[in-house]
Amino acid sequence: MPTITLTSFLSNFTLGFADGLTVPFALTAGLSSLGNTRTVIYAGMAEICAGSISMGIGGYLAARPSSTSATSSSTSAEVEDGEKEQMSSSDGLLPPCHRCQEANEVEETKDSPIVAGLAVSFGYLLGGILPLFPYFFVGMENVHVGLAWSFGVCVVALFLFGFGKDFILTRNDKGVGGEDVGKRRVRRAVWEGVEMALLGSVAAVAAVLCVKAFEGLV
Structure with a gap:
């Protein structure tokens, strides 16, 4: 009988959220070289819709029990x-x-395939909207300002999500001896947030560098 647990839900959500932050950001970074904010928004929304559906289907199929x-x-x-x-x-x-x-x-x-698919899909949708969000508030010709804000939003979102996820999952930690459990949970959560932010930043910087590398070739 399929079950739903917080750990499995967050695991599937994290998978979609991480991809949702990095893939749309890479797309918007590439489209920013065109200098038109409207193009970035339209293409970004199309990618987020298609990507969330595709990731949700993948999560559903992965969680569904096989014939074997x-x-x-x-x-x-x-x-x-x-x-x-x-x-x-x-x-x-x-x-x-x-x-x-x-x-x-x-x-x-096993995890419910439907819930697993929805968790991945929702994670991708939320993660994809965040890097695209700043472009709605900059002018049509200020696309590079939107890119800078988008990068900052991605880093902050990754840190907060990594911190929150680890802090929630360790809520039942009893600690060892006279150890301060609260401080240890915070330290672990901070490190998890920093790790996610660093990994996401590497992917974001790689996307920008790829755009710069090919910008003069096309």
Whole structure:
């Protein structure tokens, strides 16, 4: 029976959110060289719509159980039933069931494919809107100002999201000995936020450098 957990939801959401920040930013960075804010907005919105749908479908298909898993589960169930019959017909001494553990592992619950797909899709949609948002507030010819603000928004959003995600997931951390759990959670969350911001910045800077490298060739 598919289940929904906060950890799995945030994991799928993070996948879509990270791609939603970097891919549309790379697109808007490239289109910024054309010098027209309207072109950046139109193309960016089209990419976000298509990308969120595509990522959502990918998340749904990835979470959906495969035919191989179904076959393995059925086979394990048959083996377990056979062993139970043998045990019931024995002299009362129950032999060790080596396959029971395997059957239980196969029967572990999976994430809901629909929820997984929606989490990835929503993450991509939200992440994609953020780098595009500043372009709505700059003039038609101030596209480079929009690009600068877009970069800043991406870095801040990545940090805040990384911090919040780690802080939420470690809310049940009990700590060790007399350790201050609150401070340790904050330190870990800050590092997670910095790490996400740095990785996202690398992708954003790479996009801008690619645009600059090919700007004079076309």
